[in-house]
């Protein structure tokens with residue numbers, strides 16, 4: 001009997017047990033117990049102390065000076081996966097505080113005391129050495145009352161860059177979504193197990209579970225405006241979350257040099273080496289919930305396919321792009337390069353879970369094969385159906401045909417899941433307009449309890465004069481990393497450097513198009 005079977009026979013279609021992927025039905029990709037609040041060995045006190053004082057040192061302008069006094073600590077005294085996760089949080093937080101230091105020009109060299117341990121720890125975890133959703137969300141929370149469960153009225157963050165409640169809320173909304181996603185893991189497992197066995201009542205029940213959970217996720221994301229102010233998010237918080245890819249305009253021409261870190265060996269993680277000044281520079285995207293394994297899992301479970309954007313395809317950025325000017329969807333291979341790239345910004349175990357689940361997932365195939373009479377496929381969906389029929393592998397047990405009523409019920413349960421995923425993406429799209437487009441263009445944002453579109457904190461004009469103490473380079477203008485004012489005709493860029501709204505709009509459309517039947 002495989003490890004998976006011993007763990008839970010529902011998951012026996014995977015080569016490993018859920019716990020081996022560091023995934024659970026209780027909290028999805030969040031750890032099964034709250035993240036550590038301190039490393040056990042006092043040897044790591046220098047990291048702990050500096051992280052605790054990050055906000056204060058940002059304010060006084062002494063952060064970079066303090067980082068340079070750090071000893072280069074060995075990772076040999078980290079004793080568990082949880083300790084590696086905590087040290088990854090500490091170092092990603094310190095590194096971004098260092099590169100994007102408040103009111104300073106971005107710094108393009110990460111000193112050895114940061115880069116060597118950060119690269120080693122990231123290699124162990126199978127994730128890029130940069131701030132990610134794993135650092136600021138999955139491994140960055142605690143329970144106020146340990147006797148009570150995970151809920152927004154019992155959660156606190158371990159670290160924020162700005163010391164604001166807005167930043168805490170921004171992360172905690174994501175924590176709550178990720179944790180609630182435990183039911184997505186549970187029902188996706190049940191749905192695939194049912195699909196493999198062609199157990200239609202069980203499949204319908206599991207799909208209903210996915211639908212109900214998706215609705216909960218949408219309700220949670222809509223709460224973002226309750227305690228996170230778009231102005232604070234865009235101008236104060238987002239700059240710290242930026243990575244060092246597409247940051248030429250703010251001085252990081254080749255990204256950031258991980259001084260000394262390049263001597264070490266790494267896992268099979270992708271990054272770009274640019275030799276300059278005898279240093280090797282790396283370019284990484286910044287922290288984004290696009291690195292959430294949960295939302296990718298939902299796409300995989302429902303068989304929602306994304307494609308290279310029309311724009312990139314036309315420019316030949318896809319390796320499969322044809323030389324002529326065809327941009328029809330059917331010639332674009334499935335897989336959006338940005339979303340696939342984001343898997344290198346997930347913990348390696350979570351990425352492997354997605355890969356293995358994708359290989360084994362037959363939920364959409366089962367729904368499609370069982371509902372042909374009522375879904376009446378044509379065009380692209382007819383080709384899809386043919387490909388399922390031609391697949392002679394016996395991944396789905398064969399049973400008799402369903403009655404029309406049963407077919408309608410199954411199709412309905414599946415399409416409701418697609419609609420609720422589309423509603424989540426609609427809600428997210430509006431969040432992005434509100435938190436990026438509106439503040440960047442100086443237009444009123446909606447739904448903020450504190451601002452009503454007018455800056456209530458320090459306005460940009462009142463921003464303190466840039467500091468030049470300690471000989472560090474000073475900031476010349478107000479644009480910083482990802483925080484930039486945009487002219488009316490300019491598009492807002494996502495952390496990956498592409499037109500965020502057009503990219504997200506395409507994902508919404510691809511979700512909608514995944515409905516079966518009319």
Ligand code: HEM
Pocket residue numbers: 170173174177221224233288289290291292295296425428431432435436493494495496500503504507
């Ligand atoms: C203020 C709040 C938020 C803003 C401003 C925001 C912004 C963005 C932007 C600009 C993108 C485009 C790609 C990129 O830049 O990486 C994106 C993608 C994405 N975001 Fe958010 N986001 C927010 C909250 C959330 C939350 C709470 C989640 C929940 C998990 C989330 C999940 C995603 C996902 C999954 C993608 C990839 C596209 C997709 O699969 O639909 N975002 N977000």
